[in-house]
Amino acid sequence: MATINRRRFIQMAALGGLTAAVPFSKAWGSQSRGRVVVVGGGTGGATAARYVKAIDPAIDVTIIEMEPKHTTCYMSNWTLAEMRDLDSLTHTFDNTRARGINVIIDKATRIDAEKQTVHTAGGQAIEYDRVIVAPGIDFVWNGLEGYDEAAAEVIPHAWKAGPQTLLLQQQLAAMDDGGVVVITAPPNPFRCPPGPYERAALIAHYLQRHKPKSKVMILDAKDAFSKQGLFTAGWTRHYGDMIEWVGAFDTGGGPERVSVDDRTVHMAFDSVQADVLNVVPPQKAGQIAIDSGLTDASGWCPVDFHTLESTIAKNVHVIGDAIVSSALPKSGYIAASTAKVAAAAVVDLINGREPREGSFFNTCYSLLTPNHSISVSGVYRVAHDDAGAQIVQGVGDSVAVSRAGAEDWEQFREARYAGTWYNNLVAQAFG
Ligand SMILES: Cc1cc2nc3c(=O)[nH]c(=O)nc-3n(C[C@H](O)[C@H](O)[C@H](O)COP(=O)(O)OP(=O)(O)OC[C@H]3O[C@@H](n4cnc5c(N)ncnc54)[C@H](O)[C@@H]3O)c2cc1C
CATH class of the missing domain: 3.50.50.60 (FAD/NAD(P)-binding domain)
Incomplete structure (x- = not known):
């Protein structure tokens, strides 16, 4: 099993803003043992698996992903403008495996929250202490x-x-x-x-x-x-x-x-x-979430945003696009951000600690031409409305879009940022 040294962990934490969510001294060197299964190895799932393993290497982490490689949706529009090809957006799980994470290529068919088991089309029944569900979306056909x-x-x-x-x-x-x-x-x-x-x-x-x-x-x-x-x-x-x-x-x-x-x-x-x-x-949460009874009438998965634990099933956490509608956009960056908050919470819960409060970060670039990008970004936290119900809201005026009438050089710079944004996001998930 690959181990991750202290210096490497600090680099990763800097890359992903993990330090805000997990005090280093408590997380490192833990002797905890537990089994975390991640359903779906896209941006959310791969990031969550990596961060659970990085925070507590003593936890066994398994991803169940139905495709042998993952092609990111983000930047797939770029291929329509002949700016990239799909190969450059396609990532294997080789690095994930090298980090000591078990990757099973199979389709998860049902999560049995009572027996704490994930069943697969290949006939496997994989037990967990906590499962992180990251299947993305499916379509409402017709x-x-x-x-x-x-x-x-x-x-x-x-x-x-x-x-x-x-x-x-x-x-x-x-x-x-x-x-x-x-x-x-x-x-x-x-x-x-x-x-x-x-x-x-x-x-x-x-x-x-x-x-x-x-x-x-x-x-x-x-x-x-x-x-x-x-x-x-x-x-x-x-x-x-x-x-x-x-x-x-x-x-x-x-x-x-x-x-x-x-x-x-x-x-x-x-x-x-x-x-x-x-x-x-029109869209809904990935079918496995529906088949496992994790969705509400909206077709999406309600969660406690402090830990991303399902409000329907215990020991089940849902991240990324499959989460119920909130102030958080269904973006790759939010998938990674919810992955980190869930990873930290899962490690805390397995180790018998109270999970700390996390924040969510979003940045999303849209290209108008190869040299003109516009972006939206925001920092979000969990709060309660006047009636005491949990909500997610932007922090101060952090939720912002690019300046209208920006100079050409600003638009050009944003377009370059979009490229490095991609590299950082996939490095966290698949690197
Ligand atoms: C055209 C387009 C452009 C986009 N551009 C941007 C952008 O610029 N910036 C941005 O932040 N976001 C962008 N997004 C959104 C972004 O791609 C998603 O928000 C992000 O991929 C969500 O991550 P996820 O982990 O929830 O789901 P996904 O990344 O879709 O991962 C889900 C994974 O689960 C697997 N899976 C599903 N069901 C099962 C099952 N039963 N068993 C096993 N495996 C399963 C799937 O194979 C998949 O690999 C874009 C999306 C599109 C379509």
């Missing part, structure tokens, strides 16, 4: 009528990176100049609130160079969206009238139905036929 799993084979969502992203790339490449690309944007809450709007910009960047007579239209289930003012100003500046956004108000409530055969989106008053149609479907 939430937009006509869009189901079979439809996704021909009309990509590309909202889980990999073959779906390639399908969208191929369809854009095959489209004639003068074609119309339609993106349907889902209702809240959903993975990566600025994602559809960054996608529109980066598709426009590709079309501007290869098929300049083409258009991008966003048909939205909402009347407002993340960083809206910055996006719309940037779209006009860089792409003129190439991108058109149509909110729910103008369509009588947004997209209602998709007909797959002719790639048409039907709304209350109108319908639009696309040459390339990209449906971002």
Whole structure:
């Protein structure tokens, strides 16, 4: 089993802001023994596993992940603008294993919270003292009528990176100049609130160079969206009238139905036929969370935000996108941040200590062009509302977006930051 020395731990803590959550002296050198199973080895799960092991190497940590490699969704929009390829976004679990974490490639089918066991499609039953559940999202098939799993084979969502992203790339490449690309944007809450709007910009960047007579239209289930003012100003500046956004108000409530055969989106008053149609479907927590009874009526997992422990099942912690809607956006950075708070809490609980209060951090960059990025960032803490119910709220005025009318050099600098942001995030998870 690989060990992590004190110097290495300090480096990691600096990288991830772990020191805020875990006093070093208590965490290091513990003789505790326990079994932590992590379901899902994406950004949240891989980060959680790594931090549990780093804080207390005496804990046995196992990840159950159904794919042998993980391709990050973040930056998958960049591939549509020919700025990166999917290989550069794909990570193995070799480093995770080298850190002494057991990685099982199998599909988790059910978490039995009573027997503290995770069952897998391969027939394994893996026992735990604490389980961290990080399955990301799944789609509400037919939430937009006509869009189901079979439809996704021909009309990509590309909202889980990999073959779906390639399908969208191929369809854009095959489209004639003068074609119309339609993106349907889902209702809240959903993975990566600025994602559809960054996608529109980066598709426009590709079309501007290869098929300049083409258009991008966003048909939205909402009347407002993340960083809206910055996006719309940037779209006009860089792409003129190439991108058109149509909110729910103008369509009588947004997209209602998709007909797959002719790639048409039907709304209350109108319908639009696309040459390339990209449906971002309504979403819910990853299916394993639903099958294990960890979700409420919203389709997402309620948690105690101090420890990320499920309010439905004991000894079960949920992190990342699968968590119930709150002030925390469903972003890669928040997946890593919730992973660290959960990891620290799980180690404390296994060692019989009271978990300390954590904070959550978010930073998220969206590209309008390769040299123009806009960002949103925030620090969040757990509090209580007037009725005493637990809430998550931004700390002071920490929740902020890029300055409107920023100089070119500022926009350029943000675009460079986006690249290093990626490297740091995946280094914490898979490095
Ligand atoms: C186009 C796009 C752009 C984005 N851009 C950004 C961005 O710029 N910045 C940002 O912060 N975020 C961005 N995001 C959001 C970010 O990708 C997610 O918030 C993040 O991946 C959530 O992490 P997670 O660990 O919860 O889920 P995931 O990273 O999806 O990981 C879930 C893992 O669980 C596995 N899994 C699921 N079910 C099972 C099961 N039953 N058994 C075993 N394994 C299972 C999956 O295979 C997967 O590896 C973007 C998303 C999209 C779609």
